[in-house]
Amino acid sequence: MTSDAFAFWRIFFARLPVFLPVLLKGALTTVEITFASLVVAIVLGLLLALLRHARVPILSGLATAYVDLLRAVPVLTTLFIIYFGLAYLGVRLSSFAAAITGLGLLGAAYMAEIHRAGIESIHRGQREAALSLGMTPATAMRYVVLPQAFRVVIPPTANYAIGLLKDTAVVSTVAAPELLFAAKTLVSQTLLPMQIYLLAALVYLSLSLPLARLAHYVEVRLSRGG
Amino acid sequence: MPPKLRIVDLHKRYGHLEVLKGINLEVQWGEKVVLIGPSGAGKSTLLRCINFLEKPSAGHIYLDGELIGERPANGGYAHLGERELAVTRARIGMVFQRFNLFPHLSALENVAIGPYRVLSKTKAESERIAAALIEKVGLGAKANAFPERLSGGQQQRVAIARALAMQPSLMLFDEPTSALDPELIGEVLQVIRQLAAEGMTMLIVTHEVNFAEDVADRVLFVDDGVIVEEGSPQAILRSPQHTRTRSFLRAVLER
Numbered sequence: 001m002t003s004d005a006f007a008f009w010r011i012f013f014a015r016l017p018v019f020l021p022v023l024l025k026g027a028l029t030t031v032e033i034t035f036a037s038l039v040v041a042i043v044l045g046l047l048l049a050l051l052r053h054a055r056v057p058i059l060s061g062l063a064t065a066y067v068d069l070l071r072a073v074p075v076l077t078t079l080f081i082i083y084f085g086l087a088y089l090g091v092r093l094s095s096f097a098a099a100i101t102g103l104g105l106l107g108a109a110y111m112a113e114i115h116r117a118g119i120e121s122i123h124r125g126q127r128e129a130a131l132s133l134g135m136t137p138a139t140a141m142r143y144v145v146l147p148q149a150f151r152v153v154i155p156p157t158a159n160y161a162i163g164l165l166k167d168t169a170v171v172s173t174v175a176a177p178e179l180l181f182a183a184k185t186l187v188s189q190t191l192l193p194m195q196i197y198l199l200a201a202l203v204y205l206s207l208s209l210p211l212a213r214l215a216h217y218v219e220v221r222l223s224r225g226g
Numbered sequence: 227m228p229p230k231l232r233i234v235d236l237h238k239r240y241g242h243l244e245v246l247k248g249i250n251l252e253v254q255w256g257e258k259v260v261l262i263g264p265s266g267a268g269k270s271t272l273l274r275c276i277n278f279l280e281k282p283s284a285g286h287i288y289l290d291g292e293l294i295g296e297r298p299a300n301g302g303y304a305h306l307g308e309r310e311l312a313v314t315r316a317r318i319g320m321v322f323q324r325f326n327l328f329p330h331l332s333a334l335e336n337v338a339i340g341p342y343r344v345l346s347k348t349k350a351e352s353e354r355i356a357a358a359l360i361e362k363v364g365l366g367a368k369a370n371a372f373p374e375r376l377s378g379g380q381q382q383r384v385a386i387a388r389a390l391a392m393q394p395s396l397m398l399f400d401e402p403t404s405a406l407d408p409e410l411i412g413e414v415l416q417v418i419r420q421l422a423a424e425g426m427t428m429l430i431v432t433h434e435v436n437f438a439e440d441v442a443d444r445v446l447f448v449d450d451g452v453i454v455e456e457g458s459p460q461a462i463l464r465s466p467q468h469t470r471t472r473s474f475l476r477a478v479l480e481r
């Protein structure tokens with residue numbers, strides 16, 4: 001048995017130069033999906049947060065409904081609807097596109113709440129002072145409230161981004177060629193699940209840890225900078 | 227010439243609570259009117275109705291003889307939308323108890339933002355106007371400082387400059403010195419006095435009774451949503467007629 005164990009690890013390390021690039025290629029896709037979904041989530045989330053303040057009740061109602069709905073359904077279900085469901089209706093998205101759409105739409109719901117909290121954290125007097133100068137609510141939002149809310153939302157957004165990086169693993173279920181999917185494929189070819197999944201975990205770690213340190217650094221700088 | 231400001235039978239209700247119970251007031255050009263009275267009397271609410279930060283429940287307000295904040299419609303009146311209100315608000319300057327300076331902008335940028343973003347002047351022109359006003363309130367050396375680095379008195383002076391940058395014809399002061407440490411009150415009152423001497427029409431809510439006597443052309447004692455008594459500063463502050471006025475002044479002056 002022991003000699004088997006040694007052979008096991010010996011083969012693994014011998015083939016590492018082949019495994020690692022495959023996983024790293026997947027990791028690159030993971031980063032791409034994370035980044036693209038994040039951009040969609042931040043922009044759409046801001047739009048949703050601003051719609052909550054809209055004068056037209058239908059618009060603010062819709063925005064609220066969207067946020068509540070998407071946060072109430074598991075991400076896998078949303079993802080499957082976009083990838084498999086739409087395909088059934090004739091709309092065929094690549095798994096990459098489906099991944100970004102699903103994570104982006106869901107992320108928008110979370111970011112909308114982060115943006116909303118940020119906007120509402122800005123003291124009412126700021127908006128009143130802006131309006132008193134003759135600014136319209138839109139101008140006040142753009143030049144007075146949002147610039148201040150921006151600093152407030154950076155720490156929770158950074159935390160969300162780090163979570164998102166790891167949650168991208170879920171898109172392996174729709175065969176998006178990211179890290180976990182690459183690992184799964186490799187395991188089915190090599191039958192070395194322990195080693196490969198551990199290696200995948202290490203790659204995830206090497207991506208998210210530096211990001212977490214960076215987020216922490218930014219948070220400290222922001223609170224000190226005043 | 228019509229009065230600068232005319233308020234007719236103004237009422238303001240929040241649900242079942244009526245805060246303003248029929249205010250009638252005329253302010254002439256260049257007049258300084260000071261409002262005194264206990265907390266919750268409706269003085270701040272009155273100011274906030276004048277620039278429509280609060281929408282009146284009933285009554286009308288006229289600026290330079292024109293109806294503001296509403297338009298006649300369907301046999302009655304309809305409140306104007308935010309964009310139209312913004313135009314009116316640009317003619318009225320407001321100074322808040324808590325200054326409300328924009329913390330992400332320097333003092334200069336705070337003062338310049340009105341001309342720049344509302345009056346659509348160029349950045350250079352806006353900053354020129356701002357620099358002159360900051361100098362005028364005695365803070366030329368602090369033009370590039372951010373609000374958090376300024377004392378309360380300095381912040382309030384910047385806030386006054388910021389309101390003035392819009393070249394309003396009416397200034398509203400909502401307890402401008404109430405949030406200040408005592409030693410900083412004087413510098414702000416000095417700026418207001420100077421503005422008064424230059425002929426600005428002003429409505430000031432304050433607890434500073436000596437200042438009121440100094441600056442006011444007329445003092446109004448407001449209590450429980452109505453103007454209880456009004457007259458010259460000497461008349462109201464030294465020989466008030468109503469018991470409510472007398473007990474309020476006694477309480478204030480005893481402090």
